[in-house]
Amino acid sequence: MADQDGDGPQPYAAYLRTVIQKGLLTGELPVVTTDPNRLEEQARKTMPKAGFDYILGGAGEAATMDANRLAFRQWKIIPRVLKPTTPRDLSVTLFGQKYDVPILFAPIGVQSLFHQDKEIGVAKACAALRVPFTLSTVSQSTFEEVAAAAPGSPRWFQLYWPSDEELTASLLKRAKDNGYTALVVTLDTWTLAWRPTDLDTANVPFLVGVGDANGFSDPVFRRKFAEMSDGGTPEENMVQAAMYWIGNTFPGVSRSWEDLKILKKHWDGPIILKGILSVEDAVLAAEHGMDGIIVSNHGGRQIDGAIGTLDVLPEIVDAVGSKLTVMMDSGIRTGADILKALALGAKAVFVGRPVVYGLGINGKEGAEAVLAGLLADLDLTMGFTGVQNIGDLNRSILRRIQHSGDIKSSL
Ligand SMILES: Cc1cc2nc3c(=O)[nH]c(=O)nc-3n(C[C@H](O)[C@H](O)[C@H](O)COP(=O)(O)O)c2cc1C
Numbered sequence: 001m002a003d004q005d006g007d008g009p010q011p012y013a014a015y016l017r018t019v020i021q022k023g024l025l026t027g028e029l030p031v032v033t034t035d036p037n038r039l040e041e042q043a044r045k046t047m048p049k050a051g052f053d054y055i056l057g058g059a060g061e062a063a064t065m066d067a068n069r070l071a072f073r074q075w076k077i078i079p080r081v082l083k084p085t086t087p088r089d090l091s092v093t094l095f096g097q098k099y100d101v102p103i104l105f106a107p108i109g110v111q112s113l114f115h116q117d118k119e120i121g122v123a124k125a126c127a128a129l130r131v132p133f134t135l136s137t138v139s140q141s142t143f144e145e146v147a148a149a150a151p152g153s154p155r156w157f158q159l160y161w162p163s164d165e166e167l168t169a170s171l172l173k174r175a176k177d178n179g180y181t182a183l184v185v186t187l188d189t190w191t192l193a194w195r196p197t198d199l200d201t202a203n204v205p206f207l208v209g210v211g212d213a214n215g216f217s218d219p220v221f222r223r224k225f226a227e228m229s230d231g232g233t234p235e236e237n238m239v240q241a242a243m244y245w246i247g248n249t250f251p252g253v254s255r256s257w258e259d260l261k262i263l264k265k266h267w268d269g270p271i272i273l274k275g276i277l278s279v280e281d282a283v284l285a286a287e288h289g290m291d292g293i294i295v296s297n298h299g300g301r302q303i304d305g306a307i308g309t310l311d312v313l314p315e316i317v318d319a320v321g322s323k324l325t326v327m328m329d330s331g332i333r334t335g336a337d338i339l340k341a342l343a344l345g346a347k348a349v350f351v352g353r354p355v356v357y358g359l360g361i362n363g364k365e366g367a368e369a370v371l372a373g374l375l376a377d378l379d380l381t382m383g384f385t386g387v388q389n390i391g392d393l394n395r396s397i398l399r400r401i402q403h404s405g406d407i408k409s410s411l
């Protein structure tokens with residue numbers, strides 16, 4: 001956490017002073033760029049190629065990634081002056097629990113491809129900044145390892161829903177037993193999409209033993225694998241076990257709305273559906289007793305040409321905001337982006353690629369630097385906008401302006 005001396009009640013904004021003091025007094029400049037437009041390029045130059053390519057990879061020609069950024073660019077903030085600016089409170093309440101910040105780390109699998117610190121490093125970085133960590137089903141650190149690495153810190157679990165109910169129940173039990181308080185069910189990725197970069201380089205993490213940790217350590221998975229392989233263990237038959245795990249987590253067919261009953265049977269906390277982009281599906285989520293949704297296009301990795309998430313957020317909030325906790329992700333790169341999404345009605349946002357670029361560049365410290373920067377930027381932007389509490393953000397501070405022509409940033 002940032003040095004808080006002299007910055008009174010604004011611990012996140014104080015990170016600005018920490019960065020400046022380090023630079024001036026010790027000559028220690030930031031390892032991870034503070035410029036959101038340069039982060040991706042720095043990661044490209046620093047990281048192992050296969051890891052960088054996997055993170056960047058969008059579906060098709062990556063038009064959805066552009067749509068996400070363009071959607072943010074179309075909303076402009078109208079600041080106020082001569083208003084009280086401190087103290088500023090970044091906390092939000094989600095499902096009856098208070099969180100100190102309105103951002104969460106998005107579920108991102110296979111992090112050992114990016115840096116040896118992997119999920120454990122990011123979980124520690126999140127803990128240092130009080131950012132909730134979402135563990136992916138296909139992570140390379142287990143439920144137990146992440147919980148042990150950041151014991152007091154908020155954590156959620158993201159399910160890639162196995163076709164096998166007993167395995168699903170076992171994963172959910174481990175999540176519960178290890179203090180993961182909310183369940184995120186990802187529905188837009190029942191199979192992987194057409195991702196040219198991964199196809200051109202035959203980049204399939206599972207087949208090199210990455211993304212299997214929660215499966216291979218699961219008692220039900222191990223028993224069932226032994227039954228089908230004459231007593232074999234996943235370690236002895238890595239490729240066969242990986243295929244069995246992928247077959248479960250990415251079954252190639254979608255579930256139905258009725259199937260959500262299965263999850264309710266095995267999970268008694270909040271259930272959040274991730275990958276919602278239509279008002280109709282948001283309404284169905286409410287009708288089926290869900291607690292929340294994440295308006296998401298998976299960071300533009302599933303459908304090429306999908307709508308930008310910020311372009312649908314307002315209509316979804318209008319339709320179901322009083323019944324469900326609506327959150328969003330895809331394309332968040334700056335404090336202003338977070339502010340815009342919250343002002344348009346999201347109760348919290350998830351950040352994906354920027355954090356794992358930080359991880360790839362400088363491990364746990366890099367992930368922490370990216371998160372600290374985003375929170376400082378958000379805190380400062382709130383101050384300049386004249387907003388002291390997240391709950392006071394609303395659409396009156398925004399105007400939608402459609403510009404034509406190219407944008408200069410690399411985002
Ligand atoms: C490398 C990578 C791996 C991902 N793995 C998962 C995953 O395991 N589960 C999941 O629900 N979403 C996964 N996502 C999607 C993220 O949770 C999130 O929706 C997306 O990254 C948000 O967009 P952003 O990267 O523009 O912030 C992954 C995204 C990336 C970039």
Ligand SMILES: O=C(O)C(=O)c1ccccc1
Nearest residue numbers: 109110138189205211301
């Ligand atoms: O790459 C992704 O978007 C994703 O969700 C995933 C799929 C398989 C393994 C790891 C992450």
